[in-house]
Amino acid sequence: MRRKLFGAIVAICIGWFQAEAFTDPNIITSPTMVSNLTSATLSCNITNPPSPIKGHYWTKNGKTIEKSESTSDSPYTEYRIEKIDYHHSGLYVCVFQSEPPANETIEIKAPPHVVAYKHSENANEKDKAALVCVSHGYPPPTDWSWYKLVKDGKEAIFNGSDKYEIKNTPNKTTLYVQDLNIEEDMGTYECLGISDAGKAQDQIQLRVRSQLAALWPFLGIVAEVIILVTIIFIYEKKRKPDEITDDDDSGAAPLKSNAATNHKDKNVRQRNSN
Numbered sequence: 229m230r231r232k233l234f235g236a237i238v239a240i241c242i243g244w245f246q247a248e249a250f251t252d253p254n255i256i257t258s259p260t261m262v263s264n265l266t267s268a269t270l271s272c273n274i275t276n277p278p279s280p281i282k283g284h285y286w287t288k289n290g291k292t293i294e295k296s297e298s299t300s301d302s303p304y305t306e307y308r309i310e311k312i313d314y315h316h317s318g319l320y321v322c323v324f325q326s327e328p329p330a331n332e333t334i335e336i337k338a339p340p341h342v343v344a345y346k347h348s349e350n351a352n353e354k355d356k357a358a359l360v361c362v363s364h365g366y367p368p369p370t371d372w373s374w375y376k377l378v379k380d381g382k383e384a385i386f387n388g389s390d391k392y393e394i395k396n397t398p399n400k401t402t403l404y405v406q407d408l409n410i411e412e413d414m415g416t417y418e419c420l421g422i423s424d425a426g427k428a429q430d431q432i433q434l435r436v437r438s439q440l441a442a443l444w445p446f447l448g449i450v451a452e453v454i455i456l457v458t459i460i461f462i463y464e465k466k467r468k469p470d471e472i473t474d475d476d477d478s479g480a481a482p483l484k485s486n487a488a489t490n491h492k493d494k495n496v497r498q499r500n501s502n
Contacts, residue, residue, distance in 0.1 A: 253274055253276050253330040253454060255332035257270070258270075262312065262334065262335065262337065267310055268308075268336070269306055269307070270307045272285075274303045274324050277324060281303060281325060282326070283300060283324075283325040284302075284305045284324045285322075285323055286307045286321065286323070287321045287323060288320050289366075307423065312365075313341075313367075314341040317365045319335060320336055322334075335366075336426040339427065340365050340421050340425070341363065342421040342429055344419065345362060346432065347431070347432055347433065348433045351434070351435075352438075352439060353439045354408060356404055357405045359402065359403040359405070362399055364399075369422055370421040370422065370424065372396045372422075374395070374403045374417060374418070374419055375418045378415075391405065392405060392406070392407070401419055403417065406493070410437075414436045416432070418432075419432070
């Protein structure tokens with residue numbers, strides 16, 4: 229009795245697994261992954277959909293690709309990528325609109341595009357400089373490296389020293405240069421990003437200014453004020469003697485005129501008395 233019961237349970241389990249396997253959708257992709265190609269045609273073919281297909285579309289990095297939607301009930305769909313670069317790399321997914329939806333992913337890999345956040349960085353002596361590089365595309369770099377360009381080539385920069393500190397994320401790397409020195413730290417630095425699909429690099433020019441550099445604008449303003457005040461003082465000093473001379477001349481004329489008038493009045497009085 230127990231054997232029969234056990235056999236029945238096993239038969240039920242086998243039948244359930246077979247039914248699940250029969251109804252589980254199967255999507256065949258072509259190709260399964262794209263790496264280091266200039267163009268590609270992606271395709272998906274579904275068998276055993278969970279329900280009738282009402283349409284299908286494609287997504288890239290979670291966003292629906294424009295003009296990829298279709299209301300066709302075909303179990304086959306394809307998408308063409310004319311030019312594969314870091315702009316078009318990523319995770320492409322074909323989605324069949326059934327209940328529930330069925331989908332499959334195709335990886336499109338391209339060499340990373342590494343670019344400096346700023347190609348020229350200025351900082352003051354004794355301060356700290358931050359040099360930043362970012363990467364675009366899929367997959368992101370798995371390894372970042374920094375170098376300083378010298379006459380004989382490149383000097384590798386290592387993390388953890390008193391002079392340098394490097395902080396990395398999948399799409400970004402930052403080099404901190406501590407206690408800047410004009411003679412030692414000024415120059416060109418290079419960031420290098422390496423991924424499964426390739427590598428790329430970019431350069432940053434670091435300029436270190438003297439601590440006195442910030443004083444020069446202030447000293448220039450002070451000098452301009454001093455020159456302006458000096459010019460005004462000299463002008464005023466030269467103008468004052470001329471004004472004094474003009475005042476003396478204007479005052480002398482009325483005195484002369486009054487003396488003549490008084491003399492004339494005296495003559496008139498003398499005539500009247502005679």
